[in-house]
Amino acid sequence: MSISDNSSDISLDTKKHSFSHIMAAAVLEMFPEAKFGVGPVIENGCFYDFILPRTLIPEDLELIEEKIKEILYRPLLFKRQELGLEEAVVHFRDKGQDLKVELLMDLKEKGTTKMDKEEKEIFDEGEVQVVSLYRLVDNNTGEILFEDLCKGPHVETMTEINGEKNSENKSIGFKLDKFSGSYWRGDQERGIDMQRIYALVFDNDEELGEFLFQRNEAKKRDHRVVGKDMKLFTISNLVGAGLPLMQPRGMVIRKLVEDYLWQIHEKKGYQRVWTPHIAKVDLYETSGHAAKFGDELFRVQGKEDEFILKPMNCPHHMQIYADNQFSYRDLPIRYFEPTTVYRDEKSGQLSGLTRVRSITQDDGHLFCLVDQIEEEVVKIVEAIKEFYATMSMDKEFWVSLSLRGEDHSKYLGEDKIWHQGEQALENVCRDLELPYKKVEGEAAFYGPKLDFVFKDAINREWQLSTIQLDFVLPERFDLSYINESGDKERPVVIHRAISGSLERFLGVMIEHFGGRFPLWLAPVQVKILTVNNKEEVLEYVNKVKLILEDLELNQPLKHNRIRSFVDDRDESLGRKIREAEVEKIPVIVIIGPKDLEDEMVSVRTQNGEQKMRLNQLKEFILNNTSL
Numbered sequence: 001m002s003i004s005d006n007s008s009d010i011s012l013d014t015k016k017h018s019f020s021h022i023m024a025a026a027v028l029e030m031f032p033e034a035k036f037g038v039g040p041v042i043e044n045g046c047f048y049d050f051i052l053p054r055t056l057i058p059e060d061l062e063l064i065e066e067k068i069k070e071i072l073y074r075p076l077l078f079k080r081q082e083l084g085l086e087e088a089v090v091h092f093r094d095k096g097q098d099l100k101v102e103l104l105m106d107l108k109e110k111g112t113t114k115m116d117k118e119e120k121e122i123f124d125e126g127e128v129q130v131v132s133l134y135r136l137v138d139n140n141t142g143e144i145l146f147e148d149l150c151k152g153p154h155v156e157t158m159t160e161i162n163g164e165k166n167s168e169n170k171s172i173g174f175k176l177d178k179f180s181g182s183y184w185r186g187d188q189e190r191g192i193d194m195q196r197i198y199a200l201v202f203d204n205d206e207e208l209g210e211f212l213f214q215r216n217e218a219k220k221r222d223h224r225v226v227g228k229d230m231k232l233f234t235i236s237n238l239v240g241a242g243l244p245l246m247q248p249r250g251m252v253i254r255k256l257v258e259d260y261l262w263q264i265h266e267k268k269g270y271q272r273v274w275t276p277h278i279a280k281v282d283l284y285e286t287s288g289h290a291a292k293f294g295d296e297l298f299r300v301q302g303k304e305d306e307f308i309l310k311p312m313n314c315p316h317h318m319q320i321y322a323d324n325q326f327s328y329r330d331l332p333i334r335y336f337e338p339t340t341v342y343r344d345e346k347s348g349q350l351s352g353l354t355r356v357r358s359i360t361q362d363d364g365h366l367f368c369l370v371d372q373i374e375e376e377v378v379k380i381v382e383a384i385k386e387f388y389a390t391m392s393m394d395k396e397f398w399v400s401l402s403l404r405g406e407d408h409s410k411y412l413g414e415d416k417i418w419h420q421g422e423q424a425l426e427n428v429c430r431d432l433e434l435p436y437k438k439v440e441g442e443a444a445f446y447g448p449k450l451d452f453v454f455k456d457a458i459n460r461e462w463q464l465s466t467i468q469l470d471f472v473l474p475e476r477f478d479l480s481y482i483n484e485s486g487d488k489e490r491p492v493v494i495h496r497a498i499s500g501s502l503e504r505f506l507g508v509m510i511e512h513f514g515g516r517f518p519l520w521l522a523p524v525q526v527k528i529l530t531v532n533n534k535e536e537v538l539e540y541v542n543k544v545k546l547i548l549e550d551l552e553l554n555q556p557l558k559h560n561r562i563r564s565f566v567d568d569r570d571e572s573l574g575r576k577i578r579e580a581e582v583e584k585i586p587v588i589v590i591i592g593p594k595d596l597e598d599e600m601v602s603v604r605t606q607n608g609e610q611k612m613r614l615n616q617l618k619e620f621i622l623n624n625t626s627l
């Protein structure tokens, strides 16, 4: 039986916000001398800042959680009261809540308690005379558990969040996540030390459980940790943040992905081009990128000219096209170049491989007739699908189709071509039955686009591929082709990237596979471990190596030779196995002293260990490429 009422309509933000007061009430019960800062709603929950008589210990969180559970089942109401500003100051001063008094004084003097992003004070001209106070009151006894300066909204009673009175009969799912030190109003110089408790708040326990599971998985798969364990890449302080260096093993994967991308593109009629990493400022002034990227550009002062470290490849590719006079029969022209671009992101925003300053795009530009857009976009979508099927990320994806929408004022280019371009992209989505969402008003100023969002193994979404039509760059660079009547006409440019960026994509892949790359991508596919280093054992190892050297995989990439490594150190077998497992080696071949006479090997994979004849090893590897 379903109980009909509207409490399930209460927004999660209202629940999170109400929870922050409940948490504060529980803290007050434990520490009556606590002073209260503020307790905003954040992603996945809320936090509250307190001044407490002692430093919190992990066990405190459990005690506070217990108190919250009690509070949730008490007959409590959130009651609102309006107070004059002066009255409120006196009220909170009497209670010793200096921080609240400070907020009220700010309201009085500046009309706001807000700070800007850099925690600087801002002023609001609005006059404040009345403030609202919320009290958490026991409906039976009248006891006030907690009161706060606040605008709401809150749930009215605990029953709306404890599961007693909502349509699903489910309590909110919550957990006090962690605590940390903080400063009052983020102001380190004033140095008012506070303690912040973070809470996770979800609609119910199932959703909380799912979040915790996923967070734990994400932590285990963190590419910065796995990448270190597997020795894939390095961030060096001397080189700089956001400038990752590829270790040999990381480079194996990166090169394979790049080669595979080229294999796909070559089949579709692309040609490789190459461009230098710097260009004169004039190029980016013509293209408009100098204005667009502003202070994200790295500038390079030469002896005579000023250069820019390229933030995009498009203008360079435009110049390659411009040096030819193509006819309509030559089009489409398709250029492909995996190359690095540089953008000066703030150092605080840089992280691992996913937020970097050097971004290697698998970039490509097409030059085509308006009538060819649809056919060419179909080919790019086919390439995207092939690539992500191989990476086993094609099960769930969606496409965002960004259009101009109603207001055309911020877009450049002729109406007619915009209309044709938007129509072409939507036709592709429909004909190929792509799961797509139209977003009006989100197109780039130069043309409509398709962005592809893929889900990884733990259901996180990553926006990776993009296909963008451009009606503006051909104009800016005065590009043309000769049409059937012998006149010059403008081609349409299509920008496209499949993996997005090789750095970010490697980061995503490490987390998607949890480091356990499919056999064709694993940096070391086979590790041969010896039990001892007697001469006859090492001779046998060479025999195994010869067999492997002869072996190559041809799917999905042609001529992908097996990469093997011998661990014949004077270490215990147990230790060698453990290390190989940390490195996530797909096939571990163990050679014991008795294996020599019978020409046997033990083969260990994530599916277990088995003994086999040496002449079966090749077959075994070829039949287990999904390892």
Ligand SMILES: [Zn+2]
Residues within 6 Å of the ligand: 017, 018, 021, 134, 148, 150, 151, 152, 153, 154
């Ligand atoms: Zn509130």
Ligand SMILES: [Zn+2]
Residues within 6 Å of the ligand: 312, 313, 314, 364, 365, 495, 496
């Ligand atoms: Zn481009």
